[in-house]
Amino acid sequence: MNPKTHFRLTVLHVVVLAMLLVLLGRLWNLQVINGEHYRDVAAQNRIREIVVPATRGMILDSSGRALVRNRAALVVSVDRTVLSRQDDGGKAVLGRLAATLGTTRAELEKRIRLCSPTVKRPCWPGSPYQPIPVADRVDPKQALQIMERAEEYPGVIAAVQAVREYPRPEGAVAAQTLGYLQPITQEEMDERRGLKVTGYSGVDLIGRDGLEAQYDTDLRGQPGVREVLVDSQGRVTGTAREQAPVPGSSLVTSLDARIQAAAEQAIKNAVDKARKAGSKADSGAAVVMDARTGRVVALASYPSYDPSIWIGGISQAEYEGLLGRSQGQPLISRAIQGQFPPASTFKISSVAAAVADGYPLNGTYPCPGSYRVGNREFRNFEGQAHGSMTLHRALVVSCDTIFYKFAYEQWLRDGGLKPARKPKDPMATMARNFGFGSRTGVDLPSEAEGRIPDRTWKREYWQATKDDTCKAAKNGYKDLERTAPSRAAYLKAIAKEHCAEGFVWRPGDAANFSIGQGDVLVTPLQLARAYAAVANGGKLVVPRVGLAVIRPDGTVVRHIEPPEPERLPVDGKVLAYMRRALADVTTNGTAAGAFNGFDLKKVHVAGKTGTAEVYGKEDTAWFASFAPARNPRFVVVAMISQAGTGGTYAAPAVREIYEAMYGLNGKKAALVNGDLPNRLPRVRPDGTVAVPTGTAP
Structure with a gap:
């Protein structure tokens, strides 16, 4: 054999042998070393x-x-x-x-x-x-x-x-x-x-x-x-x-469907009534809560929407309608996310602050038609004078000038325009004690905090808005100058003042604060919680909507217990004094007209009206209440934005809710013997529910 040919055959044999060895090695790797892995991969290829x-x-x-x-x-x-x-x-x-x-x-x-x-x-x-x-x-x-x-x-x-x-x-x-x-x-x-x-x-x-x-x-x-x-x-x-x-x-x-429906209808009726009278009445809310436990019985918000809109996909027009201002942003819960000035309903905090600061609980105070705060006259509602009166009467007729006096004198004692290093701020401190300016802790997402303004807040706000304010003071309101020159001049003057010294906590800020005006903002749920604290003797309850979680077989996973309430730092005598005063509001005070003909002997409702003035808008109507007055069980709060006075629009809405709860004025009672169920409903395996009997303790 030719040596050259022999060499080639030898090389070929070596190559073939090497390929066989590589193939055997690969098979060993696939079947022995990684066999289990590739068996799993093969199985996955045929399993979905x-x-x-x-x-x-x-x-x-x-x-x-x-x-x-x-x-x-x-x-x-x-x-x-x-x-x-x-x-x-x-x-x-x-x-x-x-x-x-x-x-x-x-x-x-x-x-x-x-x-x-x-x-x-x-x-x-x-x-x-x-x-x-x-x-x-x-x-x-x-x-x-x-x-x-x-x-x-x-x-x-x-x-x-x-x-x-x-x-x-x-x-x-x-x-x-x-x-x-x-x-x-x-x-x-x-x-x-x-x-x-x-x-x-x-x-x-x-x-x-x-x-x-x-x-x-x-x-x-x-x-x-x-x-x-x-x-x-x-x-x-x-x-x-x-x-x-x-x-x-x-x-x-803890929601009750009958009371929830009554609250929604009452708010809608109030909005319709205000609109017929010529008001804008763009939104509203109502809260019904157990004053003793914080259990939420109803949360109504207007405008609302049909939640089934989310089923099966939602169109762009529908989605924008839920968020858009043209339809009132119905996705927002005004009860826990809406923030509004509370007006005179806030006076429960101001009374407690004044007494804690040394003003006699049983003292007599003048209620003139106006009171001079600094260089400005602050007036009662419609400038009405009531003569000298007790704090009891001040709550009943809603005298503002008494509270202006308290606030101005406290402002002066804190140093006025040159405040002390650590001012007491009695009004703001007490408001925070009542839970205003912070979330209630309700078991719902996106709750608003509200706002309790003070010197620190005003400086921070001024720093955040100074550039825009100064720009408006110099070149703003050009369009308004052509249509309403006097209004444009006024706004420019305000902007100029705020640009220069908008950080200053002025006597007018303190006066407005005392009656829940100015920069004070609360949610309806915060206000309900504060009135629950007055009603129950000083417990600042934490609202809860969830009651229990139950498996499909009917076994209870857990009871949802509200956190332990904080104690309101207000003397029990002061709270009892305010409860007696608020009980008279519906008989001979600012809500007497709204409750005319209501069976107060059966269910005596105590409460406070509020009419908040909002710059550039119509008044916000409030009524905050609890009942029965002598042994409070429930708190009911109603708010109608841009409607008018609280006694005209919010108080009648609250009356409607109480009538539905207790079965007054020909309505069927939603409550059994004035109480809520004391047992959980029983969920059956087939998905049906056995309705409980009995009442809550």
Whole structure:
């Protein structure tokens, strides 16, 4: 054999042998060293994991009436991932689906596109990797057609699912308190690191507001997982493993549907009445609370909306309507997020502050028509003089000038324009003791803090707004100068003063503070909490809406107990004095007209009217109350923005609520013997609820 040929054959043998060794080594690696890993990968290629959503728990009132529940619905969903793999991007499938559902392909394409700052609703705000519902009220014949002809609808799923339903028991809506659901986004999935860590999956709807958000973990349950076998074409050939979902627990609240409905109707009636009289009356709120425990019985906010608007997708126009000012921003709860000057309802704090600062509780004080504070006259409502009177009478007739005197003298003692290093600020200190200027701690998200202004706040505010104020003082109000020159000149003068020394806490600031005007802002819930403290003898309760969490089998997961209340640093004699004074407001005071004909012998309502003047707007009407006056159980507060006087608009609304609660004026009583249920409703395994009997202690 030719040596050259022999060499070539030798090299060839070596190469072949090396290739065989490499192949054997690779096989050893695949089958022995990494065999288990690749067996798992191969199994995953033929197994698909499907997340099965859990049925969300109900939200019930204290008697077991469903405020939110579920209904079984045929839902058609579209898998974007499957459609994207088709040659035409799924257009043909969407066309056939649109014809089946009686809609258009364009409409379906809108529903499955992903939401972004540049994409208007309808769109999909959730994860792009989960099936997207496009119809939740499908006729069974339509669903059957889709299921029987699955090969014509690849990527389309028709299945029975639980869909949120809002039955409105007794006519109650409580939209802002209940909140709403939206799909979990991919960003949220990434933050929570998925199902294995937190129980969240791509098919989850999560609470975005209200009780749905606050108690989301309890309500949503745990999704199940179904592993199915598929062939090379993606067709399901069997089931490998199935883990059933765990239904969510139901939330029992302290809300009473009848009282909630009455509060909503009363606020609407007051708004309608004010509008008929020519007022703007743009919003309102009402709070009903157990004065002893802080349990919230009703939270009404106007304008409201139908929460079912979120089901099945929401259009851009509907979404903007919930947030837009043109429709009154109905998504906002005025009861816990609305901030308004409280006017004379604030005087319970000012009386306590004055007495704590040394003014005699049983003293007599002059109530002239006006009182000079610094270089400015501050007037009573309509300039009316009442002569000398006690603090009791000052609350009954709502004398302002007595409180101007207190505030001005306290301001002077603190050093006036040259304050002491650590001024006492008796009015502001007492207001904070009553819980104003801080959140109440209610178990609802996005609660507002309100505002208690003082020297520190005013300086900080001035520093934050100084540039804009100085600019307005120099070049502002050009358009107004042409239409209303005197008003423009006034505003420029104010801006100039604020630019130069807007940080100064002036005597007028102190005077306005004492009657709940100026820069003082409170929420209706804060005011209800403060009046509860007066009514119950000094306990500053923490409001609670949630009462208990109950599993689907009826067992109680936990009772939701309010935190221990703080003690109001006000002498019990002062609180008792104010309770007696407030009891006279409805008999011979500023609310006597509103309660004319009301059966005060059966339920004596004590309260205080308030009429807040707001620059550039109409007056805000308030009435804060508790009842029965001698043994207070409930606090009811009503606020109507841009309506008029508290005695004309807010007090009648509160009267309506009490009539519904106690069954007066021909109405059916919402309360049994004047009390709330003392037992939890029983949730049965089939989802029905047994209404409790008995009354609360």
